[in-house]
Amino acid sequence: MIRIGLIGTGNVAVALAREILDQENLTLVQLIGRDQNKLPKDLFAVPFSNQFNTLSSCEVILIAVSDHAIQEVSNQLPLTNAVVAHTSGASSMDLLGRHNNRGVFYPLQTFSKQRQLNWSKIPILWEGNNRQVNETLETFSQMISPNATLSDEKQRLSMHLAAVLVNNFTNHLYAEAHRFCKSKHVNFELLLPLIEETTRKIKQQDPSKSQTGPASRGDMETIQRHKMVPMTEQLRDIYSLFTSQLLNRKK
Amino acid sequence: MIRIGLIGTGNVAVALAREILDQENLTLVQLIGRDQNKLPKDLFAVPFSNQFNTLSSCEVILIAVSDHAIQEVSNQLPLTNAVVAHTSGASSMDLLGRHNNRGVFYPLQTFSKQRQLNWSKIPILWEGNNRQVNETLETFSQMISPNATLSDEKQRLSMHLAAVLVNNFTNHLYAEAHRFCKSKHVNFELLLPLIEETTRKIKQQDPSKSQTGPASRGDMETIQRHKMVPMTEQLRDIYSLFTSQLLNRKK
CATH class of the missing domain: 3.40.50.720 (NAD(P)-binding Rossmann-like Domain)
Structure with a gap:
């Protein structure tokens, strides 16, 4: 006891x-x-x-x-x-x-x-x-x-930082997507099965191997169409940073 | 038929x-x-x-x-x-x-x-x-x-853009966290229960209401400790952008 x-x-x-x-x-x-x-x-x-x-x-x-x-x-x-x-x-x-x-x-x-x-x-x-x-x-x-x-302390701090990425930052992406859907009068709930499937996939393989989407395909036309959509400055900054990182990873 | x-x-x-x-x-x-x-x-x-x-x-x-x-x-x-x-x-x-x-x-x-x-x-x-x-x-x-x-086409493009955020960008966060954990010799697999819980939470409420973490608490000391951790330029850019957006949301 x-x-x-x-x-x-x-x-x-x-x-x-x-x-x-x-x-x-x-x-x-x-x-x-x-x-x-x-x-x-x-x-x-x-x-x-x-x-x-x-x-x-x-x-x-x-x-x-x-x-x-x-x-x-x-x-x-x-x-x-x-x-x-x-x-x-x-x-x-x-x-x-x-x-x-x-x-x-x-x-x-x-x-x-x-x-x-x-x-x-x-x-x-x-x-x-x-x-x-x-x-x-x-x-x-x-x-x-x-x-x-x-x-040890170093390992723990690294895990804590990684936890911030996969939890707090992921949640921030969800929150920005939620705000965006609301502003466009489309239903955020429709994204839930996709989010669940994305989560299931990383249990099976290294997430860098299952990266999909226009940026990882180098599909500049779709990226251009997305960039024409009116959105908040926050979302635009996220979109630009992630898209350029994914395009660079592809090189 | x-x-x-x-x-x-x-x-x-x-x-x-x-x-x-x-x-x-x-x-x-x-x-x-x-x-x-x-x-x-x-x-x-x-x-x-x-x-x-x-x-x-x-x-x-x-x-x-x-x-x-x-x-x-x-x-x-x-x-x-x-x-x-x-x-x-x-x-x-x-x-x-x-x-x-x-x-x-x-x-x-x-x-x-x-x-x-x-x-x-x-x-x-x-x-x-x-x-x-x-x-x-x-x-x-x-x-x-x-x-x-x-x-219609506009709604569909908005949903597609939102899907890129919650799927491709989230997966990119997972991939960056995976690379980071590997470089620090800590086990990425330990993050899976946390990732699953984050996914379960958004089925219950607006993700902006369940935002947690140092930035949303305004905990500058923890943010400073994280920034001292050596990391790739990509991860540093993501960390800075998300942290500043979450600190601004808090204001």
């Missing part, structure tokens, strides 16, 4: 709290945050405090707060022998420097409070500052997901 | 041929192309010709060739009372101007010869130049997919 203290009331903290409650070998001893009302109702029964120095005894303290608040939270925590770990993909373990046993537990996924995810499919990148912490974090991570790997 | 003649040996032609063969109310009377060897083996039994003027009698002639070849193919076809339709999202029906009964049958999907798709989920945008053609194309389209809608 591993006893966990969890700090935060955001999307990651909520997702983690739900998963810890679901696991037989884990106990969520306490949730700490500024405002219990930010939690969804299903977590109201968990012992809650807004005092960092009241944390009950536990083996792992997870700091699941926004990146810029990690160090401040770490500084307010009482010194302890527990493993203190943050959940950020882009932040150094050194932010927790005042704690002897420190580490990182980074779940590579996008979370929202409304959606319950299957953690067994979520990759976890973990790291500790000594052998004992490594053992604890490895055991803990593997209870949460079979897809847990030791990863 | 509708008798169909099909011109082309590319991805769209192959996908259409397979679907027509599967449909009880459709007959694939002939496939026409330059080279039968470009067809997968399962289509070798279909009557094939490389002569455009030998087309057997049919009600619908589908020209599923690349955009720049549509007009040439149209000009080589004998004049006929059949409906002559191309399958391009970005091309005008006028390319088929010498045929009295002409139209467009545009399946909004990405095709590859290896993958068999479920056509009942593929949106079809169709258009004809007169009432009789409209009736034929409506009947034909609805046999292939319940998601078939009349769409």
Whole structure:
């Protein structure tokens, strides 16, 4: 049985709290945050405090707060022998420097409070500052997901950057396409089967091998027709950059 | 029963041929192309010709060739009372101007010869130049997919442009992320659950409402850490453009 203290009331903290409650070998001893009302109702029964120095005894303290608040939270925590770990993909373990046993537990996924995810499919990148912490974090991570790997700060930052590309930037493309369809009075929903098929394809092969479209064919006539369509400046910039990169890749 | 003649040996032609063969109310009377060897083996039994003027009698002639070849193919076809339709999202029906009964049958999907798709989920945008053609194309389209809608040239071009954004450009982001991960010796496969979750989310709400990430939070520290990571010029340009657009959206 591993006893966990969890700090935060955001999307990651909520997702983690739900998963810890679901696991037989884990106990969520306490949730700490500024405002219990930010939690969804299903977590109201968990012992809650807004005092960092009241944390009950536990083996792992997870700091699941926004990146810029990690160090401040770490500084307010009482010194302890527990493993203190943050959940950020882009932040150094050194932010927790005042704690002897420190580490990182980074779940590579996008979370929202409304959606319950299957953690067994979520990759976890973990790291500790000594052998004992490594053992604890490895055991803990593997209870949460079979897809847990030791990863140093550089690797983790690279994965975080790649995640921004495939998640945040892809979503921005979807959002721009959504705005564009709305402005042209055509139905964005019609694109959903195409989007799903594009996603399925990359599970089967290197995406550079399944690149299609006018730019990768060098079809300048279609590109010209697209460029004649009135669109926002944002979309025009995206269209120009991606098209020129795809034309260059073709050379 | 509708008798169909099909011109082309590319991805769209192959996908259409397979679907027509599967449909009880459709007959694939002939496939026409330059080279039968470009067809997968399962289509070798279909009557094939490389002569455009030998087309057997049919009600619908589908020209599923690349955009720049549509007009040439149209000009080589004998004049006929059949409906002559191309399958391009970005091309005008006028390319088929010498045929009295002409139209467009545009399946909004990405095709590859290896993958068999479920056509009942593929949106079809169709258009004809007169009432009789409209009736034929409506009947034909609805046999292939319940998601078939009349769409004029402008709407179709807008949907085609939006499809380029969500399919070709998204795939380019995946390809750049794949190259980046390889160069950093981290595992791209770890991103697949995140990509799938991003795709699932847009089925539930307007993507601009589920935008996450450092730029949409205005988290300049994380953006600075990302910018310190060595990356290709292509990726740097994409990162800068998307990050500045997302920061501007936040304002």
